[in-house]
Ligand code: HEC
C-alpha cells in the first residue's frame with residue numbers, strides 16, 4: 001500500500017450532490033438497505049441454504065466456530081452465518097449518511113459492494129470484524145487507524161461519521177443471507193436515471209472545452225463499463241476518490257528570486273518544504289519560510305474541483321446518462 005495515499009474526511013454537508021449520485025437518486029435507498037429479505041435471486045429467503053453454498057471459513061482465525069460441512073445431514077439454518085439478521089434495525093438517517101461517507105472514504109479500497117476493491121481492501125462481507133460489530137465498537141477503531149500497520153490508513157472521520165459508516169456496513173450485511181453473498185439489491189440499483197439529451201447539452205457547455213467525444217472520450221463507457229464507476233470517475237476527474245488532495249499530476253513553480261523560477265512535478269509540499277520532480281529526472285527541494293520562495297501549484301484537476309459543488313442532482317444524472325452512451 002502506497003504510503004502517499006491520502007484520504008481526507010469530507011463533511012456531509014458539502015457532499016449533497018455526491019450523496020445523491022451514490023444513492024442513485026432513489027430516496028428509498030435507506031429503507032431498502034435495512035430490509036432483511038433480498039428481492040432478487042432464485043432462492044426464496046425462507047428456504048434453507050442449499051448445500052452448495054458452503055460458507056467460507058472465517059478469515060478471522062481459528063477461534064471462530066467452523067461452518068457446518070456441506071455433507072452434513074442437517075441443513076444449515078437459514079441465516080445461521082448472518083450475524084446481521086438478528087440485529088435491530090439501523091437508524092435510516094445514519095445508514096444514509098454512512099452510505100455517502102462509505103462512497104467517499106472506503107469504496108476505493110473495499111469496493112462499491114463491500115466485497116473488496118482495486119486498492120486492496122478486503123471483502124467486508126466476509127470480515128469477522130464487520131459481521132460481529134454491534135454498534136461501531138469494532139469498526140470505528142479501525143477507521144481511526146488501528147490497522148495502519150496492515151495497510152489501512154487512518155481515515156480521519158469524526159466519531160459520528162465513523163459510527164454512521166459502521167451502521168451502513170451493518171445494514172448491508174443485514175441484507176444478505178450468508179457471508180460473501182453479493183447484496184442483490186445494491187447490484188440491482190440502476191443509477192442511469194437521467195436524460196442523455198440534457199446530459200449532452202450540459203457536456204457541450206461545461207466539459208467540451210477540455211474533453212472531446214471524438215477524441216479522449218470516444219470510448220469512455222468502455223473504459224468505465226460500470227455506470228457507478230463512470231459516475232464516480234467523471235465527478236472526480238478520473239480519480240478513484242473525492243477530490244481532496246493535490247493529485248499526482250499537480251505541477252509546481254518555485255520562484256527563488258525575480259526571474260529565477262524552477263518548474264516541475266509536485267512530489268511533496270508542506271509548510272516547511274517543497275519537493276519537485278524536474279524535467280531532467282532529478283529531484284530538488286526548497287525550504288519554505290512563509291512566502292519565500294514563492295510557490296505556485298497548478299492542479300490540472302482544479303476545474304473538476306471547482307465544478308463539484310455546482311452540479312445539481314439532475315446535472316449528475318443527466319451527464320452520466322449521456323456518458324454511458326460513449327462506446
Ligand atoms: C487505502 C485503502 C483503505 C481504505 C480507504 C479503507 N480501508 Fe479498510 N482496510 C484496508 C486494508 C488493507 C485492510 C486490511 C488490514 C488488515 O489486514 O488488518 C482493511 C481492513 C478493514 C477492516 C477490517 C477487516 C477485517 O476483517 O480484518 C474494516 C472493518 C475496514 N477496513 C473498514 C473500512 C472502512 C469502514 C473504511 C472507510 C471509512 C475503510 N476501511 C477504508 C484498506 C482500506
Ligand code: HEC
Nearest residue numbers: 203206207209210211233234237238239300301303304319
Ligand atoms: C478545464 C478542463 C476540464 C474541464 C472543463 C473538465 N475536465 Fe474532466 N478532466 C480534466 C483533466 C485535466 C482530467 C485528468 C485527465 C488525465 O488524468 O489525463 C480530467 C479527467 C476527467 C475524466 C477521467 C477520464 C479518464 O479517462 O479517466 C472524466 C470522466 C472527466 N474528466 C469528465 C468530465 C466532465 C463530465 C466534465 C464536465 C462536467 C469535465 N470533465 C470537465 C479537465 C477538465
